[in-house]
Amino acid sequence: xxxxxxxxxxxxxxxxxxxxxxxxxxxxxxxxxxxxxxxxxxxxxxxxxxxxxxxxxxxxxxxxxxxxxxxxxxxxxxxxxxxxxxxxxxxxxxxxxxxxxxxxxxxxxxxxxxxxxxxxxxxxxxxxxxxxxxxxxxxxxxxxxxxxxxxxxxxxxxxxxxxxxxxxxxxxxxxxxxxxxxxxxxxxxxxxxxxxxxxxxxxxxxxxxxxxxxxxxxxxxxxxxxxxxxxxxxxxxxxxxxxxxxxxxxxxxxxxxxx
Amino acid sequence: xxxxxxxxxxxxxxxxxxxxxxxxxxxxxxxxxxxxxxxxxxxxxxxxxxxxxxxxxxxxxxxxxxxxxxxxxxxxxxxxxxxxxxxxxxxxxxxxxxxxxxxxxxxxxxxxxxxxxxxxxxxxxxxxxxxxxxxxxxxxxxxxxxxxxxxxxxxxxxxxxxxxxxxxxxxxxxxxxxxxxxxxxxxxxxxxxxxxxxxxxxxxxxxxxxxxxxxxxxxxxxxxxxxxxxxxxxxxxxxxxxxxxxxxxxxxxxxxxxxxxxxxxxxxxxxxxxxxxxxxxxxxxxxxxxxxxxxxxxxxxxxxxxxxxxxxxxxxx
Numbered sequence: 001x002x003x004x005x006x007x008x009x010x011x012x013x014x015x016x017x018x019x020x021x022x023x024x025x026x027x028x029x030x031x032x033x034x035x036x037x038x039x040x041x042x043x044x045x046x047x048x049x050x051x052x053x054x055x056x057x058x059x060x061x062x063x064x065x066x067x068x069x070x071x072x073x074x075x076x077x078x079x080x081x082x083x084x085x086x087x088x089x090x091x092x093x094x095x096x097x098x099x100x101x102x103x104x105x106x107x108x109x110x111x112x113x114x115x116x117x118x119x120x121x122x123x124x125x126x127x128x129x130x131x132x133x134x135x136x137x138x139x140x141x142x143x144x145x146x147x148x149x150x151x152x153x154x155x156x157x158x159x160x161x162x163x164x165x166x167x168x169x170x171x172x173x174x175x176x177x178x179x180x181x182x183x184x185x186x187x188x189x190x191x192x193x194x195x196x197x198x199x200x201x202x203x204x205x206x207x208x209x210x211x212x213x214x215x216x217x218x219x220x221x222x223x224x225x226x227x228x229x230x231x232x233x234x235x236x237x238x239x240x241x242x243x244x245x246x247x248x249x250x251x252x253x254x255x256x257x258x259x
Numbered sequence: 260x261x262x263x264x265x266x267x268x269x270x271x272x273x274x275x276x277x278x279x280x281x282x283x284x285x286x287x288x289x290x291x292x293x294x295x296x297x298x299x300x301x302x303x304x305x306x307x308x309x310x311x312x313x314x315x316x317x318x319x320x321x322x323x324x325x326x327x328x329x330x331x332x333x334x335x336x337x338x339x340x341x342x343x344x345x346x347x348x349x350x351x352x353x354x355x356x357x358x359x360x361x362x363x364x365x366x367x368x369x370x371x372x373x374x375x376x377x378x379x380x381x382x383x384x385x386x387x388x389x390x391x392x393x394x395x396x397x398x399x400x401x402x403x404x405x406x407x408x409x410x411x412x413x414x415x416x417x418x419x420x421x422x423x424x425x426x427x428x429x430x431x432x433x434x435x436x437x438x439x440x441x442x443x444x445x446x447x448x449x450x451x452x453x454x455x456x457x458x459x460x461x462x463x464x465x466x467x468x469x470x471x472x473x474x475x476x477x478x479x480x481x482x483x484x485x486x487x488x489x490x491x492x493x494x495x496x497x498x499x500x501x502x503x504x505x506x507x508x509x510x511x512x513x514x515x516x517x518x519x520x521x522x523x524x525x526x527x528x529x530x531x532x533x534x535x536x537x538x539x540x541x542x543x544x545x546x547x548x549x550x551x552x553x554x555x556x557x558x559x560x561x562x563x564x565x566x567x568x569x570x571x572x573x574x575x576x
Contacts, residue, residue: 006360009356009359009360010360013345013348013356016347016348016352017345017347017348020347020348020388021347024347084341085341085343085346086339086340086341086342086343087343087344087345089304089309089337089339089343090337090339090343090344090357090404091360092308092309093307093308093309093332093335093337094332094357094360094361095329095332095333095360095361095362096360096361100360257309258308258309258310258311259310259311
């Protein structure tokens with residue numbers, strides 16, 4: 001109970017940040033919107049889509065996935081900053097539930113990602129993307145996107161706690177792009193060389209994005225492989241597996257701050 | 260109030276604390292002095308429950324830091340090396356946030372925030388984001404945040420690092436007015452001299468000397484005679500003369516043309532030095548040793564081979 005109350009107090013700190021600096025809260029939108037515009041209007045014409053289909057209908061579910069993916073470095077930045085500034089030490093020296101520190105990060109980042117996702121959906125509507133899978137489908141799609149974000153959240157916390165070298169953050173931020181490109185978010189894996197396409201299909205990002213396309217009733221790239229055929233299942237399995245790995249690792253890393 | 264017995268802590272096989280003992284009585288401002296890497300911060304982190312120790316015991320405010328961390332945390336305040344406050348929030352929001360995490364009710368947290376802002380001269384700026392605060396204001400806010408529960412024990416880890424002299428004396432003033440038991444680590448000898456009732460000098464993970472500032476200074480053998488000569492050529496003659504007057508090797512600082520020796524009879528030493536050196540003397544003074552000299556004497560032996568310092572100490576004791 002204290003853990004939840006303390007977690008909420010810690011998360012409220014982020015909410016107050018948004019009130020003080022509304023720009024900071026939507027900073028995470030800059031990249032996804034920018035990439036949407038670049039790919040949608042610049043490269044989109046060169047991407048092979050089935051006759052009559054609009055590239056934005058393919059692209060937007062990919063961009064929703066990318067918005068979640070960029071959350072990885074956002075979480076990592078927040079954790080590293082608190083460690084470097086000594087705020088983490090202050091929390092740990094307080095008579096609060098120690099789980100409240102990570103819980104607060106989790107609540108704050110999930111809330112922020114939910115807001116960003118809603119804003120991105122608005123951007124999608126503005127460029128002509130439409131959800132055509134009904135309300136239940138749309139809700140399930142949003143749920144799967146946030147599930148991916150939840151898994152990446154714990155990966156971000158773990159990396160933020162463990163990797164203390166300078167430049168590590170930049171490396172993670174830079175790697176987010178290839179991970180995104182090496183998926184079905186922008187182009188069909190079928191157009192890639194065989195081995196690369198297989199890699200892209202097994203990318204957890206691809207499962208979520210394919211499942212989201214399916215649930216939103218948007219056109220999909222298809223794909224014959226087992227993983228492409230079971231996108232919704234894998235969009236649950238991958239994040240759960242990732243969270244099952246990174247949640248205990250994060251808790252252990254947090255405890256290790258005191259070793 | 261703070262008690263450590265034989266604390267040991269190693270990082271990857273390298274000892275950071277190597278049998279650290281400390282006893283801080285209630286109400287005392289206690290200075291922990293040592294060079295970088297001596298183990299000051301490790302000691303503070305163990306005593307504030309941030310770090311687990313490998314061996315030994317430590318009690319703070321009557322509670323064992325390893326077995327009763329929650330009780331310890333309720334009894335202490337910690338001001339770390341960085342001003343650990345939120346940059347974007349205002350001073351008031353910071354204090355309310357930490358107050359809530361000290362398990363105060365929202366109303367109590369708000370009232371306590373107001374009191375502390377008032378007390379630390381931050382009432383006017385309480386609504387401004389902390390990033391617009393000066394370094395000194397940040398430190399005072401940091402101090403205020405550690406005092407939310409009026410803890411009986413306070414840990415200050417290099418509380419004035421990076422502050423200008425004016426902000427520094429403001430922080431000192433605040434610390435003096437606390438009336439709590441304080442363990443203060445610092446690299447500034449002047450800070451320890453100004454603030455601390457007692458001092459422990461720590462080197463290579465253990466306490467190498469302990470006492471009041473005056474006691475530590477007297478370990479260096481009472482007064483020192485400084486002579487500044489007019490010309491550099493006279494330095495050697497002055498050094499020889501002072502060495503024979505004091506009966507121990509003099510220290511020479513070529514840049515300031517100063518020769519320095521420990522002396523026991525102040526007047527006799529001045530008279531003798533003036534009569535031997537006469538016209539060459541530009542300035543002459545007898546003074547107490549500074550804490551800097553005590554510090555260097557106690558901690559520099561390994562690095563320098565300690566020739567000058569050691570012989571001086573042996574002569575002094």
